[in-house]
Amino acid sequence: MPEEDPIKTAKEGVSVVAEIIKAAGDDPSVKEAAGNLGKTAVTLTKTINNALLPLAAINFAFDKARKYFSSQFQQDLTDKAKNIPEEHIVQPKASVAGPTLQGLAFTHDEANLKEMFLNLLATSMDGRKADIAHPAFVEIIKQLDSEDARLVQGTLKSEAPIPIVEIHTELKNGKGQEIQLRHLLNLKITSTGQPVEDSKLAAMVDNWIRLGLVKVEYDKFLTEPSHYSWVESRPEYKRLCDSLNNDERKVEYTRGIIYRTELGKRFAAAVGVN
Template sequence: MPEDDPLKVAKDSVSLVAEVIKAAGDNPQVKEAAGNLGHTAVTLTKTINNVLVPLAAINFAFDKARAYFSGQFPQEIAEKAESIPPEHIVEPKASIAGPTLQGLAFTHEEPNLKEMYLNLLATAMDGRSASTAHPAFVEIIKQLDSEDARLVRVALQSPVAIPIVQIHRKLKGGAEYQVLTQHLLNLTDSTTNAPVEDPQIPAMIDNWIRLGLVEVAYDKYLTGPTSYAWADQRPEFLRLSQTSQLDGAKVEYQKGYMQRTELGKRFAKAIGL
């Protein structure tokens, strides 16, 4: 029988689930969690039975996923769900639980992404907030990398617009310009407060825009007196300004702002931000 025979894959998947359930039942941490979260334990068992079987068949990191789902996962999701009153615990929709567990199978070693998946699953298990969790949110997380997931939190948690600038070379006559740097933020080191350069930021922000999480505008700007005081001191701007300019061109920055969209607000709530 060929190694990729569908029947063999299905049998292997069933065996895997049996191992996961047995390991979870023998795990003292899970037993302790079940003492306080009986309803949650039942929900998790149903989720494993109903969802993990088909996911295991397509999991390329088979051994690592098996270790995670039989070890850390039951305790981690129990901790996320511990604040849900028992009467409000519901079985998450398969359209959310299935893809979420699949995402966890591939990213459980990346804390920023794993946190998003676990929080989304816990939201879907809470009858009071389950409607906030949307299947599209799983796809959004899948299209973020770990650094994306870390940095987008700032934008999604901010209740106000964030100042952002675009550096461009204004050509002689002032009618045309050439963009040199897109989507420049005032990134700083949390310890020293020194400016931090990250050449990946413009592409990340374009990705957040594409996913509908934030919007960026350069035809409007914030009016606070110090909102853009940092811009002309950024190393990117200083470096480009010192570059020899031809034909009387001048390097300037265009003020703008970035803010979360309504979709971004709902996504933030669903992943616990």
């Protein structure tokens, strides 16, 4: 295949830059980015301009979306896709790009969801791995809230199962168990190691299960006892012991595991969870 005519490429690049500047108005950051386009950036910008901005325009009816797509979107996506070699930049499938841009229109001010949508778009533009950017992943992101998107990443990053427990009271008269708290994970502040409570955690885990990202099993567990040594120091467990332990019942817990599914693994790769 003959090399692309450099004059033609330059003219097209200038045309694209003009269109971006026009779309961006007076935004200096976009003008600066447009003025520093290299060969790869020209190809990338052409793809964004020709394939994505027209789709984004569908969402311009929303004031916040109009401002974002006309000023910041091009730079955000360029940052995500800048390491794709020029020869591997492809036009993303409309079945992925269209719904993703719609999702961005509503969530661009929520950092965790915005990151997932932008990374999914960048994946769909990389010919080396565009096939993993499945349209279903757009719907999965849409069914996460920002806290979901932040917390699920820990499980999706892990190649090994993660310990999880279910706290229950064991009735001493032999009449069975009463579940008190489901899907407890050892959430901590990274910088201090202090435990963090989240009243929505059990519901979030159920949502991840429903979406097919993870599985939770309580008939299997990690055999090394140290994997569950954190449970009895958790504030949730201590509080339940203080309020429920008596002559009739005792607070105990069931060990389990949570791990990513194959769908979860592929989703993680597509949305940049490494």
